[in-house]
Amino acid sequence: MGGPDGRLVSSSFCILLILVRFLVGHFLIIFAKLSYISAMTKLSVRHLLGIKNLNENDINTILDTATQFKEVINRPIKKVPSLRDITIANVFFENSTRTRLSFELAEKRLSADVVNFSASGSSVKKGETLLDTVNNILAMKVDMIVMRHSSPGAPHYLSSRIPANVVNAGDGTHEHPTQALLDAFSMKEKLGDLTGKKIAIIGDILHSRVALSNIFCLQKLGAEVMVCGPSTLIPKYLADLGVKIGHDVRQALQWCDVANVLRIQLERQQIKYFPSLREYSLYFGITKSMLDELDREIVLMHPGPINRGVELSSDAADSSHSIILNQVENGVAVRMAVLYLLAQQ
Numbered sequence: 001m002g003g004p005d006g007r008l009v010s011s012s013f014c015i016l017l018i019l020v021r022f023l024v025g026h027f028l029i030i031f032a033k034l035s036y037i038s039a040m041t042k043l044s045v046r047h048l049l050g051i052k053n054l055n056e057n058d059i060n061t062i063l064d065t066a067t068q069f070k071e072v073i074n075r076p077i078k079k080v081p082s083l084r085d086i087t088i089a090n091v092f093f094e095n096s097t098r099t100r101l102s103f104e105l106a107e108k109r110l111s112a113d114v115v116n117f118s119a120s121g122s123s124v125k126k127g128e129t130l131l132d133t134v135n136n137i138l139a140m141k142v143d144m145i146v147m148r149h150s151s152p153g154a155p156h157y158l159s160s161r162i163p164a165n166v167v168n169a170g171d172g173t174h175e176h177p178t179q180a181l182l183d184a185f186s187m188k189e190k191l192g193d194l195t196g197k198k199i200a201i202i203g204d205i206l207h208s209r210v211a212l213s214n215i216f217c218l219q220k221l222g223a224e225v226m227v228c229g230p231s232t233l234i235p236k237y238l239a240d241l242g243v244k245i246g247h248d249v250r251q252a253l254q255w256c257d258v259a260n261v262l263r264i265q266l267e268r269q270q271i272k273y274f275p276s277l278r279e280y281s282l283y284f285g286i287t288k289s290m291l292d293e294l295d296r297e298i299v300l301m302h303p304g305p306i307n308r309g310v311e312l313s314s315d316a317a318d319s320s321h322s323i324i325l326n327q328v329e330n331g332v333a334v335r336m337a338v339l340y341l342l343a344q345q
């Protein structure tokens with residue numbers, strides 16, 4: 001082994017050893033990355049029906065994934081092939097601007113095929129049931145349903161009867177989970193970790209699906225929540241959810257780091273909950289001067305659509321305190337994260 005042949009064998013062995021070590025190292029790095037991605041892509045649910053059904057890990061997984069998608073949609077080429085060959089139907093039985101367009105853009109940015117359904121102009125008007133309508137859409141080889149419906153629980157009802165993933169895009173006065181997720185994402189962008197942060201939800205709590213989803217989401221992320229509005233617009237059961245309850249909007253603004261202001265939902269109000277919009281605006285409306293007078297900067301949010309001059313003055317909505325359009329921007333990344341993660345289930 002001491003001659004030239006022996007030296008050749010030992011140097012070949014060294015090269016082989018280096019190669020094996022390189023390949024094993026490379027394999028371990030790839031394995032570690034794959035484990036990380038699969039850890040990032042696990043949700044405990046098959047459907048997104050509400051924030052109530054999610055755990056803290058699910059919420060953080062969605063928000064972390066949304067951070068990556070926000071980076072993607074700010075590139076010159078905003079599209080990724082993640083949901084190629086997946087078909088998604090946006091089934092809307094109630095009006096929407098932000099949620100519907102945001103879901104459609106999120107789906108297209110993920111390269112999914114998209115179909116849109118509106119109850120108005122459909123065979124629902126001829127008496128077709130919700131389940132028949134959705135089963136007919138699914139017969140056209142649709143994989144996922146994003147739905148908005150005026151009846152609380154409609155997406156839950158469907159999810160136990162159809163094979164596709166269901167995403168709740170707002171069910172009556174119950175939950176609006178993607179709104180709460182995009183709100184939490186937007187708050188975290190502004191304030192960092194939400195543990196111990198004080199969030200006031202101000203306005204028509206009784207008719208709001210955003211309020212309930214926000215309460216569940218923010219509490220799971222460790223924030224303190226106050227609801228504030230006329231006592232007629234705050235349901236009694238909220239006291240059992242561990243939120244503070246207030247009726248003085250100036251005190252709520254003094255207390256909070258974030259004021260999330262909700263729309264007065266006249267279309268859901270069958271009786272009068274306050275004497276007039278003018279009086280509501282006088283006692284509960286938020287103006288820019290109220291925000292400027294505070295001894296520290298707070299963040300102003302609103303899920304939209306805004307009733308300008310009722311819950312928010314125009315100068316407040318358009319002020320530097322407001323992150324209302326950032327919320328809308330973040331909605332696309334958050335919905336991309338939700339759809340991407342559910343498609344892995």
Ligand code: CP
Nearest residue numbers: 096097098099303304
């Ligand atoms: N925030 C929200 O749900 O708005 P749209 O009703 O326009 O979808």
